[in-house]
Amino acid sequence: MRILAGPAMLLVIVGGFLSIRYMTKDDGPPRKFTDLEFADSCYSLSTVLVANRLFSNASRTWTSPRDDAWTLKLDDVVQGNGGPVRVFQEFTFEKYDDQVRLVAMDTSKGLEIDITHNIDALLEIPNERHSTPVDRCLQPGAKGYHFVPKR
Numbered sequence: 708m709r710i711l712a713g714p715a716m717l718l719v720i721v722g723g724f725l726s727i728r729y730m731t732k733d734d735g736p737p738r739k740f741t742d743l744e745f746a747d748s749c750y751s752l753s754t755v756l757v758a759n760r761l762f763s764n765a766s767r768t769w770t771s772p773r774d775d776a777w778t779l780k781l782d783d784v785v786q787g788n789g790g791p792v793r794v795f796q797e798f799t800f801e802k803y804d805d806q807v808r809l810v811a812m813d814t815s816k817g818l819e820i821d822i823t824h825n826i827d828a829l830l831e832i833p834n835e836r837h838s839t840p841v842d843r844c845l846q847p848g849a850k851g852y853h854f855v856p857k858r
Contacts, residue, residue, distance in 0.1 A: 735769040736777040736800075743807045745800075746826055749844035749851030750833045752800060752807045758832040765794075775802035776810070794818070798825070827853065 741753035748755070756779070760767075765783035772778055778799045784791045796818060799811035809829075812820045819825060830853050832838075837857050844851055 736771070740775075740777060740800075740802060740807065743802060743805060744841045744843065745829075746806065746808050747852045748826075748830050748833075749840040749849065749854035750830070750838055751841055754838050755829050755833055758836060758838055759829060765796075772799065776800065778811075 738753075741756070742751050744750070745752040745755050750758075763781065763783070765781040768780045768782070770778050770780070776799060778797055781796045781798075783794050785794050786792070794815045795813075796815070797811075797813040798809055800807045801810045809822055809826055812822055812825055814820050819828075834853055834855055837855070840849075840851070840854065840856075843849060844854060844856070849856070
């Protein structure tokens with residue numbers, strides 16, 4: 708029996724990866740949803756979510772409660788005083804015209820449920836990092852919620 712080596716083995720590995728990748732469906736919002744601007748912030752929803760994911764080990768689950776709406780559930784286990792404690796947050800985003808807005812929140816006891824507070828929290832990291840804004844905000848004088856253009 709002959710074992711594949713070199714380029715042939717690489718081709719088999721890449722082919723297997725690509726077939727699995729394209730045959731499985733991610734349960735999440737389509738790109739046309741996540742590329743929309745988040746709450747007049749100058750950042751797309753995908754930019755906001757990627758920036759915030761860098762500091763989280765929480766598992767992510769997407770569901771769609773209705774057309775043009777997606778709920779992201781972040782689930783984590785943290786060490787509490789009496790041992791491990793489950794902590795979760797659910798963010799429901801809905802499409803309005805050419806934007807996505809946070810319309811509902813559900814959280815573990817003790818976490819902030821106020822929508823405005825959570826929008827502010829979601830925008831902190833992309834603003835601090837001067838993440839890439841949506842095209843509308845690349846123009847001089849463009850404004851967005853808490854958006855600080857690069858100097």
